[in-house]
Amino acid sequence: MSIVVKDVSKMFGTFTALDRVSLEVPTGSLCALLGPSGSGKTTLLRVLAGLEVPDSGTVFAHDDEVTHRNARERDMGFVFQHYALFRHMTVFDNVAFPLRIRDWDKKKMTERVRELLHLVRLESMEDRLPSQLSGGQRQRVALVRALAAQPKVLLLDEPFGALDAKVRLELRQWLRRFHKEIGVTTILVTHDQEDAFEVADQVVVMKQGKIEQAGAPQEIFDHPASAFVMDFLGHVNIFHGRMEHGRAILGVQEVGAGTSFYVRPHELDIDRTPGEGALAALVHHINPAGSMVRVQLTAVATGAPILVELTRERHTELGLENGQTVYVMPRKVRTFVPEYTI
Secondary structure: OOOEEEEEEEEEOEEEEEEEEEEEOOOOEEEEEEEOOOOOOHHHHHHHHOOOOEEEEEEEOOOOOOOOOOOHOOOOEOOOOOOOOOOOOOOHHHHHHHHHHHOOOHHHHHHHHHHHHOOOHHHOOOOOOOHHHHHHHHHHHHHHHHHHOOOOEEEEEEOOOOOOOOHHHHHHHHHHHHHHHHHEEEEEEEHHHHHHHOOOOOOEEOOOOOOEEEEHHHHHHHHHOOHHHHOOOOOEEEEOOOEEEEEEEEEOOOOOEEEEEEOOHHHHHEOOOOOOOOOEEEEEEEOOOOOOEEEEEEEEEOOEEEEEEHHHHHHHOOOOOOOOOEEEEEOOOOOOOOOOOO
């Protein structure tokens, strides 16, 4: 089932949670709504689920308008951040609950529950209580419970938010594989770019109730539409300077220099000798952990912090040490039109 949102707005008192939002989620895809707290992503998910009614605009599920239908009429499964499992019920009974209230035949219900538990590799734990499971296992139970009644759309509200980093990584990888197996249209809300970029076919970046940019993860990362998107998607260095003959000159301080350059840490290089357009900086911390070496520096002229990511080979070649003066040069810069408000 595809989902189409047209010009949806939602107010809470004087606060604009959604401001004429339009979005299309193709059938069978996994879409991530990404943004900071207050950006409107959870409100949009609740509008899709029928838990909130928009003040204006329309919601379609596969060409069928559902704007004013309640949640039970929408054929959508919803998974909350904190699992919302029944603590007094076993794993089996938690997954079976939505089928019982729909009066499924007992034999068919048992087959469906065991099929789902096998799908998430929890068939040996059907008699356990939620308190006897790990966080990742509880979230998997919540996911298959939402799928038990065979909904056409699955809505996930910060499903990894209550998990530690290692479990988040494992569950993201599992969700991606699981989605490929079941093929149900899925919409995921998250404030974490790694969650979104790891699992999604489509990423929708939201800010202050509006969509800043929507597209494939690689497209958004490589071609951010605004300074906000660039800054939100991971670490970014912001330099002031000017362009000369198509080359960025960093660290220019005079009035009128005016151009802001946005550069990701891996798009900067370091040299031991000055070069055209390079910025002098002091090395003050080197973190060799991981596949890339992260070097924290301070610009000599301004005192501004700079973060550079180098390959291990380049770091070894440079032989960097704390306290050294080096020269930072961008391999790639981006500039954005300033956002004016009246």
